[in-house]
Amino acid sequence: MVNEGMWNRTRQAAIGEISAIAMDLFLERGFEVTTFDDIATAAGISRRSLFRYFGTKEDIVLVHLADEGKLALEALEARPDDEPVWTALLNVLLLIDDDGGDRERLLKISEMMYDVPSLRSRSLEKHLQWQSDLLPEVKRRLGAASGDLQAAAVIASAVACLDAAGEIWTRSRGQIPLSHLLTDAFDAVQQAAR
Amino acid sequence: MVNEGMWNRTRQAAIGEISAIAMDLFLERGFEVTTFDDIATAAGISRRSLFRYFGTKEDIVLVHLADEGKLALEALEARPDDEPVWTALLNVLLLIDDDGGDRERLLKISEMMYDVPSLRSRSLEKHLQWQSDLLPEVKRRLGAASGDLQAAAVIASAVACLDAAGEIWTRSRGQIPLSHLLTDAFDAVQQAAR
DNA sequence: GGCCTGGTTGGCACTGAGTGTCAACTAGTC
DNA sequence: GACTAGTTGACACTCAGTGCCAACCAGGCC
Numbered sequence: 001m002v003n004e005g006m007w008n009r010t011r012q013a014a015i016g017e018i019s020a021i022a023m024d025l026f027l028e029r030g031f032e033v034t035t036f037d038d039i040a041t042a043a044g045i046s047r048r049s050l051f052r053y054f055g056t057k058e059d060i061v062l063v064h065l066a067d068e069g070k071l072a073l074e075a076l077e078a079r080p081d082d083e084p085v086w087t088a089l090l091n092v093l094l095l096i097d098d099d100g101g102d103r104e105r106l107l108k109i110s111e112m113m114y115d116v117p118s119l120r121s122r123s124l125e126k127h128l129q130w131q132s133d134l135l136p137e138v139k140r141r142l143g144a145a146s147g148d149l150q151a152a153a154v155i156a157s158a159v160a161c162l163d164a165a166g167e168i169w170t171r172s173r174g175q176i177p178l179s180h181l182l183t184d185a186f187d188a189v190q191q192a193a194r
Numbered sequence: 195m196v197n198e199g200m201w202n203r204t205r206q207a208a209i210g211e212i213s214a215i216a217m218d219l220f221l222e223r224g225f226e227v228t229t230f231d232d233i234a235t236a237a238g239i240s241r242r243s244l245f246r247y248f249g250t251k252e253d254i255v256l257v258h259l260a261d262e263g264k265l266a267l268e269a270l271e272a273r274p275d276d277e278p279v280w281t282a283l284l285n286v287l288l289l290i291d292d293d294g295g296d297r298e299r300l301l302k303i304s305e306m307m308y309d310v311p312s313l314r315s316r317s318l319e320k321h322l323q324w325q326s327d328l329l330p331e332v333k334r335r336l337g338a339a340s341g342d343l344q345a346a347a348v349i350a351s352a353v354a355c356l357d358a359a360g361e362i363w364t365r366s367r368g369q370i371p372l373s374h375l376l377t378d379a380f381d382a383v384q385q386a387a388r
Numbered sequence: 389g390g391c392c393t394g395g396t397t398g399g400c401a402c403t404g405a406g407t408g409t410c411a412a413c414t415a416g417t418c
Numbered sequence: 419g420a421c422t423a424g425t426t427g428a429c430a431c432t433c434a435g436t437g438c439c440a441a442c443c444a445g446g447c448c
């Protein structure tokens with residue numbers, strides 16, 4: 001083997017390029033009617049190779065959200081230690097927001113994610129990944145009295161708030177800023193749970 | 195059309211019978227390696243007919259949890275109006291617990307659900323259904339100040355607790371009663387969110 | 389230069405999920 | 419017994435996804 005890093009870089013570049021082409025097709029024709037053959041043809045590679053980059057069609061959409069769990073972990077570790085967990089999690093999720101990209105495109109992608117069942121499922125699964133990414137740090141912050149269950153429940157609730165806020169944001173076609181919705185959702189749980 | 199109710203009854207009976215046969219195969223050989231053909235043969239019907247009862251293999255496993263959302267709604271409506279929402283939801287979920295069936299079998303099914311990605315995804319989706327089932331009643335209980343977002347966030351958090359508790363219960367092979375775990379999870383969110 | 393080696397690529401064939409269609413069947417109705 | 423509505427099984431088909439293998443590149447080494 002030669003230059004490990006170099007291969008990874010070209011591979012990442014290829015993944016980015018292919019997924020961009022595929023997303024165009026998805027948004028134009030619809031996710032479900034677009035086949036692997038369509039994408040492979042459009043990207044100028046063989047169907048077989050396409051499968052080597054993306055195991056499933058859903059993966060093509062979800063590569064973007066892949067390592068947001070790691071980002072969230074970094075953001076959480078950066079929060080001050082004396083900040084209450086719930087507040088810290090809210091602040092972390094507020095950062096994830098706004099990636100400053102094409103607003104309309106992001107909205108269409110979100111709609112697709114909420115409308116296509118298989119995509120919805122996979123994005124929910126992705127959230128589980130975030131959960132395990134954040135688990136140790138949240139457990140630490142909750143203190144010695146808490147175990148995996150407590151930490152998992154808290155993170156899952158926070159992510160559930162993100163999901164609920166994201167859905168409203170999408171359904172309202174981005175009228176209300178996600179940060180407002182997210183804050184409201186966190187507040188609602190805070191109010192209800194007492 | 196003849197006797198609407200009668201057809202539904204025989205259909206329900208068939209669904210129950212077939213899914214029981216299929217579950218035996220799943221638990222014996224594994225979910226993913228068991229094909230539709232295997233199930234159809236074991237159930238003595240054609241593959242095509244099997245697809246008419248269950249659109250996907252996952253559906254066969256999930257029929258059981260299908261209408262627990264309705265049950266939860268009934269249970270929630272039965273809770274006293276002055277009970278705080280969070281407590282009411284906990285009490286509702288505590289009822290869903292313990293169906294008194296075969297413990298070991300339930301455990302194996304749970305393990306399968308947490309281990310097989312496609313099943314995990316689908317069960318998460320199912321929880322979304324509960325969410326919309328419970329939405330109006332929770333909104334009513336939260337009062338006029340709250341909208342869909344607030345209600346959705348609270349329900350989603352509660353369901354997230356159920357999921358976290360369920361996972362620990364399964365991974366610990368049912369050592370700790372689910373009711374304990376669920377209560378602990380609800381408490382943890384209550385402690386964290388303040 | 390030629391040779392080796394680890395890795396990618398594309399083509400081929402295959403399994404399995406899922407769907408549309410249609411003819412045959414099985415009630416209940418009049 | 420004819421009529422009607424719904425169910426069933428068989429066939430054919432598309433598409434996702436995988437295993438296999440020969441062809442094709444690099445770069446490293448002599």
